[in-house]
Amino acid sequence: MSINEQPYWNAFTETLPFEQLRAYQLRKFKKIATWAYQNSKFYKEFYDKAGINPKDIRTFEDIRRVPKVEKGMLRDAQRKDPFPYGDLLCVPLEEVTEYRQTSGTTGQPVYQADTWQDWEWWSECWAHILWAQGYRPTDRIFLPFGYNVFVAFWAAHYAAEKIGCEIVPGGVLDTQARLLKIKEIKANAMMATPTYILGMAETAKTKLNMDPTQLGIQRITCAGEPGASIPSTKKRLEAAWNAKVFDHAGATEIGAWSFECAAQSGGMHVNEAFFLVEIEDVDTGEIIEEPGHRGKMVITALDRIGQPCVRFDSKDIIEWSEDPCPCGRTWRMIKGGVVGRADDITKVKGVLLSPSAIEEVVRGIEGLGDEYEVIVDKLGDVDRIKLKVELLPGHEDQQKSIEAILKDQLRLKTNLGYRLEFYDFGRLPRYDVKARRFKDMRESH
Amino acid sequence: MKATIDKISSEIEALKLNAERLKAMSEDLPALNRNLMRVMASIKMLELNFVDPFKP
Numbered sequence: 491m492s493i494n495e496q497p498y499w500n501a502f503t504e505t506l507p508f509e510q511l512r513a514y515q516l517r518k519f520k521k522i523a524t525w526a527y528q529n530s531k532f533y534k535e536f537y538d539k540a541g542i543n544p545k546d547i548r549t550f551e552d553i554r555r556v557p558k559v560e561k562g563m564l565r566d567a568q569r570k571d572p573f574p575y576g577d578l579l580c581v582p583l584e585e586v587t588e589y590r591q592t593s594g595t596t597g598q599p600v601y602q603a604d605t606w607q608d609w610e611w612w613s614e615c616w617a618h619i620l621w622a623q624g625y626r627p628t629d630r631i632f633l634p635f636g637y638n639v640f641v642a643f644w645a646a647h648y649a650a651e652k653i654g655c656e657i658v659p660g661g662v663l664d665t666q667a668r669l670l671k672i673k674e675i676k677a678n679a680m681m682a683t684p685t686y687i688l689g690m691a692e693t694a695k696t697k698l699n700m701d702p703t704q705l706g707i708q709r710i711t712c713a714g715e716p717g718a719s720i721p722s723t724k725k726r727l728e729a730a731w732n733a734k735v736f737d738h739a740g741a742t743e744i745g746a747w748s749f750e751c752a753a754q755s756g757g758m759h760v761n762e763a764f765f766l767v768e769i770e771d772v773d774t775g776e777i778i779e780e781p782g783h784r785g786k787m788v789i790t791a792l793d794r795i796g797q798p799c800v801r802f803d804s805k806d807i808i809e810w811s812e813d814p815c816p817c818g819r820t821w822r823m824i825k826g827g828v829v830g831r832a833d834d835i836t837k838v839k840g841v842l843l844s845p846s847a848i849e850e851v852v853r854g855i856e857g858l859g860d861e862y863e864v865i866v867d868k869l870g871d872v873d874r875i876k877l878k879v880e881l882l883p884g885h886e887d888q889q890k891s892i893e894a895i896l897k898d899q900l901r902l903k904t905n906l907g908y909r910l911e912f913y914d915f916g917r918l919p920r921y922d923v924k925a926r927r928f929k930d931m932r933e934s935h
Numbered sequence: 936m937k938a939t940i941d942k943i944s945s946e947i948e949a950l951k952l953n954a955e956r957l958k959a960m961s962e963d964l965p966a967l968n969r970n971l972m973r974v975m976a977s978i979k980m981l982e983l984n985f986v987d988p989f990k991p
Contacts, residue, residue: 500984502940514988607976614980763988793983 494628497752497817499621503763504819511820512550515766518792519800520547523556526798529580532567533800554768554777558788558803561592564600564743574601578797581605586796590641592742593924602641602742605796609648611764612641612745616649618761619749622817623711623736625679627654632677634660634668634686641742643681643713655679665693665922672705679709684717684727685925688860691730696916703732710735714924716846719750719758719827722854739806739828744799745791748824757811757823766790767824768801769808772832781812781825786832805832807844836930838866839873841905845928848877851899857885857892861918867931877908880915943985951978 498504506514523544526533537544540557547553568576572583579586581603588604604612625631631650635642637659650657658677660668669690672680682690687710694700710733712718718727718737727735737758740746747765748758760767769778769785778785787806791799807830811823830844837843845864852862859880866875879896881889889912900908954974961968 502936503984503988506988510988517990518987605976606972607979610973610976610980611983614983764983 494626497622498819499618500763504618504821506763506820508820511762515762515792516547516550516553519553519766519790520544522790522792522794522798523547523800525795526580526800530578530798531570532563532577533798535577536563553766553801556801558801559799560803561600561743562597565598568601575603575797579603580798581796589639590644590742591639593640600743603797604794608794608796609645611793612645613648613652615740615746615761615764616645617652618764619738619746620646620649620653620655620711622749622751622759622819624709624734624752625650625653625655629679629709630656630658630675630677632658632660632668632672632675632680634663634665634680634682634690637661641740645740645746646681646711646713665690666697669694669698669700669702669705672707673700676706678706679711680707681711681713683714683924684712684723685715685921687712687727687735688723688730689920689922692860692920702730705731707731707733709733711738712736713738713740716828716830717849719829720846720850720853722850722852726853726860737827741804744789744802744804745794747789747791748827750827751815751817751819753815753817755813755815755817755823757815757825758827759815759819759821759823762821764792766792767808767822769810772807778810781810784809784829787828806830807832807835834928836866838875838906843875843904843906847904848900849927851896851903852877852879855892855895855899857882857888858896859915859918861920861927863918863927863929865929865931873932875906875908876911878911878913878918880913880918883915886914940985940989944989947978947981947986950981951975954978 527537527544536557542556564578567578568574570576572579585605586603587606588609590602591599633643633647647657658675660671663671691702694702710731712735717723718735724735737750738746739748739758748760750758768788770788771778771785784807787804787808789802789804806828808824808828811825815823830846835842835844848864852858853860859882861880863878864875866873893910896910954971958971961971
């Protein structure tokens with residue numbers, strides 16, 4: 491078997507017997523928590539206050555007693571010196587080579603310091619992802635993202651280089667120019683958010699009279715939104731480009747921790763050699779070990795040293811998958827990817843509602859466009875939900891039948907009734923990066 | 936598997952020792968020092984893949 495036919499980036503760690511993997515995670519957790527405790531004022535004070543000394547960690551039970559870090563704590567710690575990383579920093583400032591930041595959508599951005607070793611680690615995480623998804627040195631990858639302060643696909647770029655792929659940076663170009671460049675240089679793969687991938691296909695058809703399925707894109711890796719793990723969205727993405735579409739999950743403060751492999755068996759693997767993922771029951775706070783029970787992810791990046799991430803309360807809602815993946819990796823899978831965020835899942839009329847459930851319905855109905863908008867507000871004391879959708883050109887005369895199907899499916903999948911509004915194709919907002927399709931207006935009342 | 940891992944691990948250790956010896960000579964040589972900083976980070980990735988997971 492040639493090197494390019496090898497299915498694993500690292501066969502030794504990706505197929506490590508599970509017990510050995512867990513023992514390794516335990517050793518690494520103790521090491522990174524001790525490092526953080528000894529080198530960051532934030533972790534020292536935080537653990538001292540909780541009566542925890544990481545050197546005493548012996549078991550996973552001990553790990554569960556280590557207090558969780560929340561995003562707000564990171565912001566507070568960064569109000570101190572050294573600017574801008576504050577008490578989170580574990581290395582001298584001159585060892586920091588990479589600056590990134592979170593988007594700041596939930597408040598002040600978190601500034602992320604990485605050393606060169608951390609940056610190598612980022613690209614190593616991504617190299618596992620890309621190799622598992624079938625990227626090889628023969629690929630020419632187009633990256634249509636704004637190379638800027640957000641981590642986005644930066645590490646994917648470095649990982650693709652590490653693997654030996656040819657990378658075409660599509661930074662400061664508009665969507666039409668990017669499409670023309672893909673065609674000109676015959677790129678065969680790309681990476682972007684699901685929203686942008688769908689938007690590119692629409693632009694190709696409507697603005698350039700170009701058929702995206704004929705551009706030769708064979709493989710697309712998505713991130714930033716859960717769409718590529720939502721079956722109806724994945725189906726639309728694959729149909730729009732005639733390409734295989736893969737999901738991945740990562741975050742600025744955490745790293746690239748999860749990925750869908752080439753087997754695409756209905757979930758994403760956790761890179762358990764580089765991360766410790768724990769799933770916490772949202773109500774009881776107990777750690778969920780068994781498959782099939784959703785909870786909130788608490789995650790540790792086991793090797794990130796500049797600004798460590800130890801038991802970070804990510805708010806991502808996930809569940810362990812029951813079935814092993816046919817790919818042979820021993821790294822566990824999370825079923826259906828990241829299914830939502832604890833702070834996105836909201837109660838409407840007393841019913842828990844996840845925006846991704848609405849997306850699954852809308853994009854599963856032929857005749858509806860990719861875009862939609864959900865607005866929750868109140869009439870008096872009663873919650874209301876409005877769903878705006880677009881009819882695809884040529885389907886205008888089917889509005890009544892589509893409306894009936896949509897109502898039924900929404901009731902079935904979300905247990906809620908909606909006020910539906912239909913718009914002509916192209917009327918709802920389009921998004922270049924992360925979409926904001928869910929608007930909860932109840933607090934403004 | 937164990938024999939392969941042991942052999943790879945031992946070669947990585949030798950590589951690391953060489954890099955560390957060169958680093959000790961790099962105090963006045965930015966081109967040596969800063970390139971070695973990158974080499975050491977790459978060696979760390981080799982350790983994460985082939986050494987650390989197999990330590991007792």
